[in-house]
Amino acid sequence: MAYRMWEIMERSATGPFMEEAEFLNKRIPRKMRDVVKKYGITYDPAHPVPADDGLADAVWQAAREFFVEVGVYNQDTHRVMYFSEDEVDEALYTAPSSYRVGEGRDARVFGWRAVEDPRPPFCIFSPDITYDEVDHLSACLAYMKEPLLDAICSPLLEEFMGRPIQSRTPWEIGGSMEHAMNLRHAARLAGMPGVFMIAVGTAETDVAQIAVSDAAWGVRPSDGRLVGSITEMMTNNAMLNKGAHYQMYGSLSGNLAGTIYGAYSGGAEGTAVMQTAYHLKGLLVHSANFEQNFPFHLKYGSNSGREMLWVVSMFSQAVARNTHLVMDSNGFMNAGPGTDMLFYETAAHALTSTVSGANLWESAPARNKHHNHGTPLEARLGCEVGHAAARQGMTRAQADEIVNALLSKYEERIPDAPVGQPFQELYDVRKAVPKPEYLDRYKRVKEELHGMGVEFPY
Amino acid sequence: MEQVQRLRTALAEGDEDTSTDLARALVEQGADLPAVIAELALEMEDVGRRFERMDIFLPEVLFSADAMKAAMAVFGPELAKGAARERKGTVVVGTARGDMHQIGKDLVALFLGIAGYEVVDMGADVDPLEFIHRAEETKAEIIGISSLMTTTMPGATEVIDILKDKGLRDRVKIIVGGAPTSQEWADKIGADGWAEDSSGAVDVVKELTATESGRA
Structure with a gap:
């Protein structure tokens, strides 16, 4: 029963000692290079959504x-599990x-999907962006109003009562x-009191996560939580604290993992293998109930470029074909809200993820770094694309063609992607709805996607 | 010269063993070691440029850096017999208090080392006062603070505030970076430099240390 938390605590204290630099700088890149070569994994830029079952299975192997040979490193104990x-x-x-997640009539089923599964994806709405404190409730409400929303995570806060939220301080507790x-x-105002919340992202530390566990006003046992990964295949005691608390409180726990393309795992091949391996780390180390995947590019902090979509497709196919684990794919785009480019990127990411x-x-x-630069509308389009692709029975080959067409519209602009406009300029903040001109832009791009072969249900 | 070229190739390929063997051979032949090291520095600069273009990835850089270290481990004792090496400067680096994300800081430390700076890597989740104490101990010219989360960015502000309170602000330069940071934020908190990535950080450090030398 290695994946039980007490066994993890034991191994964390008694596993073999190793210097962190040895684990990170030597063991990880060398073993990754070896397995990529041994299993003949090769990135083909011509096909961001490969339809090659053998390749997907090689990534899994x-x-x-x-995972079995490298293990997981605890930064606090300097031991390998x-x-x-x-x-x-x-x-x-x-x-x-x-x-079964959430409560009452708002409960949903969050489950494993197969490659080219005709069942629509479970849709978690979350910009992972910070908002002005004064507009935070409106931003939350705007997301809650989304018709395809099955679950919600952020918007995030970066100030509490006007003061910057700082990790491990009372402001973090208050802001969380x-x-x-x-x-x-x-959720209550939107008439969805039982909606599944994966919360709360403002609480980065273990103490802040524990502070928000309250069934009356905060995070319920029927909600979801996240345990993050540190640099590749590492954890620490704060992360183990979170995992232990979530298990005892009863929340579903997600393993939040983002392999960095270009860093310790190397290029697209190693990034796909590492992201796949994270599913085992989450399952065995953190007793995660689902995997939250956000591999990203070292230089751009996004995963909508050609090489990153290949990574997204490969880890998704590898896991879907070889396990029945529950997982999701988290889009990180280059462009900001109010631009066609963001809609194209989100559609490409959603399409790739869904068919895979x-x-x-x-x-x-906006590379997850520009305050207030996130709106529900791009997420709506992504989820509509996901539903459409599943319902129409889209194959990987068909998706590959559409994704290539979408990439031709934006990939050259990735290095200098437009930041776009903030939530407050694109939404009527008091009503928490998109402004007419923004809605028109969304509808125009949706029409364009329809013309490319995406058969939207409505 | 051919052996120096082969040593450069060993660096480019990240071949530690060959690097050690060739370095030993060059020492035995009585080669002009400062000139050899200058050649190797050029090779490492090229490795950095290829990484910046993403023609190669971090593992290749790490393997090249290991090969460079292997050669320097052979040259070091020989160089110690001669004149002292040029001191470019010392930089204390770490991630802000509460921040466990090390990749950005690791890259900056790696490339500053390759560029010839003494790097004091304090790791992750560093107390603001500890940054200052270590900079005082090592007589560092610069403190570099990385934040990957908005909730840890105030940690950099704290370092600057404490330096001011201790009357040391003019003794050390502060550079900041990390995904959620920007030049605008760096200016707002009174940092001396900001960079978007590791190569930019090396440029900023070069600029700031050149300014320091000019003042001296």
């Missing part, structure tokens, strides 16, 4: 071997393939509680 093949098999066998309260209040077997987490615009 490489990831599994990588290892897991045997049997333990991996046991964890994979016993992991549920779906969960305010975030949870606003989400809960917005992932659920959707849409989406972080």
